[in-house]
């Protein structure tokens with residue numbers, strides 16, 4: 001089904017950038033699965049806050065709940081050369097991580113880009129993807145798909161495959177991404 005996509009990628013005409021933050025490795029693993037299946041550059045965002053097991057909930061969780069931005073590396077993320085962005089975060093206190101808040105602010109060249117976002121969480125993503133979509137729309141990007149991956153989803157692989165299919169579909173010439181509703185609506189797996 002995705003032969004055209006692979007051919008397209010091999011011609012180097014669709015460039016995917018996968019931008020993510022991961023504290024304990026779950027989001028990194030998903031980002032690497034997407035890269036392995038779809039190609040694309042992996043850009044890991046590092047927080048200079050260096051949370052420990054003792055500080056990640058009281059400090060990191062509090063900063064996330066307030067919508068704060070961490071100092072990050074890289075400090076500027078230039079996506080001018082990317083055709084499709086995939087951006088992933090863990091959920092902290094029902095919101096994006098302070099590192100991903102900062103990464104969204106650090107994007108340059110993102111106007112007009114299509115974006116697929118995903119969030120990994122224990123069980124409840126809360127406002128995470130809404131906040132990311134608003135930040136991306138403020139930068140002129142359009143979110144075409146959003147996927148929440150709970151611990152259970154990751155265990156059974158279902159939504160992970162759906163996320164990979166969404167990225168493949170979004171990057172492929174001639175493939176329409178699946179839509180959940182009206183044309184132009186953001187796709188979210190059921």
Ligand SMILES: Cc1cc2nc3c(=O)[nH]c(=O)nc-3n(C[C@H](O)[C@H](O)[C@H](O)COP(=O)(O)O)c2cc1C
Pocket residue numbers: 021022023024025026027028056057060061089090091092093094095120121122123124125126
């Ligand atoms: C500070 C903190 C806050 C969290 N808040 C939530 C939450 O609000 N809802 C939820 O379902 N999981 C929450 N989690 C669980 C993480 O979202 C989940 O384990 C995630 O997949 C971890 O991704 P990572 O390994 O890439 O860091 C929280 C974890 C941490 C460390």
